[in-house]
Amino acid sequence: MSELKKIGGVIVSHGQVASELVAAAETVVGAQSHLTAVSIGWHDDVEMARNEIERAIRQVSQGNGVLLLTDMFGGTPTNISAMFIKDNEVEIVTGVNLPMVIKLALQNKQTTLSEMAKDVEEQGKQSIYRTGKLLEPQKPR
Amino acid sequence: MLSRRVKVINPLGLHARAAASLVRLAGTFQSDIKLVRTDNRVVADAKSILSVLTLAAAKGTELEVKASGDDKKEAIQRIEEIFRKGFGEI
Numbered sequence: 001m002s003e004l005k006k007i008g009g010v011i012v013s014h015g016q017v018a019s020e021l022v023a024a025a026e027t028v029v030g031a032q033s034h035l036t037a038v039s040i041g042w043h044d045d046v047e048m049a050r051n052e053i054e055r056a057i058r059q060v061s062q063g064n065g066v067l068l069l070t071d072m073f074g075g076t077p078t079n080i081s082a083m084f085i086k087d088n089e090v091e092i093v094t095g096v097n098l099p100m101v102i103k104l105a106l107q108n109k110q111t112t113l114s115e116m117a118k119d120v121e122e123q124g125k126q127s128i129y130r131t132g133k134l135l136e137p138q139k140p141r
Numbered sequence: 142m143l144s145r146r147v148k149v150i151n152p153l154g155l156h157a158r159a160a161a162s163l164v165r166l167a168g169t170f171q172s173d174i175k176l177v178r179t180d181n182r183v184v185a186d187a188k189s190i191l192s193v194l195t196l197a198a199a200k201g202t203e204l205e206v207k208a209s210g211d212d213k214k215e216a217i218q219r220i221e222e223i224f225r226k227g228f229g230e231i
Contacts, residue, residue, distance in 0.1 A: 027158065028160075028161050029161055029190065099191055123191060127191070131197075135197055
């Protein structure tokens, strides 16, 4: 059996959100060499941020595509990331949350970049609950 | 299919790291393993952490472990044990 080629993942955010998301995911599921974070400072220049994302993509790529997870549609991290979009090589999903990072961390079968992007998007949406009554019966008795 | 009731007894409940250790354990078995909340019948795949977390199983939650496959007996035993030991947190 040939070795599993994972989809690489770069989390891109304003401030330190990206690195903290990766750190949290790694606390839960262990260190992940196919994931990394790029934190874009509020005052960084675009060229610098672009270079950092480019380096991150190269770092995590296993030859099977890289998914960029950004914090907010329309924000600078997303807009700069968008410069790298390329069919079957780089895709973006916005609105990253911890379950999305965990989903991307845990890959146990060969998949394509577009399937992974779709799965991660779904996971992110499904992981949002308005808990209200859902957790009520479990309050400490 | 084998089935056994277990109870979440560690103070933090089936939180992310506890769920991760459960999933790691479940993954060592070939059997198909499901967890079912006895109160609302929400079902989770014991081999998927994101699925296990959807149980939102706080301390005191009762679950049914269901396993089917060649190693179901050992799987059920080991999973019951990890719950009984409170995921090493008590």
